[in-house]
Amino acid sequence: MACGAICFHAPWGLTSRSTGPETACPGWPSFHSRPAASRRCGPVSFNVEAHRKTMLSQIYNHLIAPRLGLFWAKLTAGTDGARAFSVVAENMSPTIEISEIVWFRPHKHLSNITRGTVVATTHSEFGSMLVPSRVVGLPGDSVEISGGSLLINDIRVPEPYVLAERAARDYSQSSARVVVPEGTIWLMGDFRDMSKDSRFLGPFPVSQIAGVVFKAHPVGEHKSPRALL
Helix, strand or coil: CCCCCCCCCCCCCEECCCCCCCCEECCCCCHHHCCHHHCCCCCCCCCHHHHHHHHHHHHHHHHHHHHHHHHHHHHCCCCCCCEEEECCCCCCCCCCCCCCEEEEEECCCCCCCCCCCEEEECCHHHCCCCEEEEEEECCCCEEEEECCEEEECCEEECCCCCCHHHCCCHHHHCEEEEECCCCEEEEECCCHHHCCCHHHHCCEEHHHEEEEEEEEECCCCCCCCEECC
């Protein structure tokens, strides 16, 4: 008897928390990817209304809400040159969560950047998106991860914003020692296991730093932002 099954897939790629930073989960598991014992032949009971609500919620949370929030943020922006963008990745969680609005002040030099500063970055790997990331190394610094600890110039640097369960993979526990070249900075995301940063892309030149992030807030909460400086 032929097996009948309804298989729905998400309309966009969802980043999987259980994979590395270069792996994307294309959707939900198909019928044939499930264990044989869990497959059923014949009619499939499916709550269409519940599925519709789930899909509408995902579309709103991932596509509509960030754009509405960004539009409102721009409408209420001041005249100090600050700019805003909506976060589309979880690389800086829990400091900055996906879909939040991030504000930065543009600049094209390294004089105001210190270790620990969060910056807005550009890169060919990110397409047209701006991505927040944290500065861990300045020009001339040696940077290394050993036993899950960040070492700058052979000195252990406390990182209270990095959660142990989000820095558990091999590449988050250990990395080779590098010296940051002049005119560049070394960046890493707070969610180490899900961050595509200098560990994979190398040092970021100043031309790829759009500005210094100074506040962030969830959509619709622009009156009570979190300071990040």
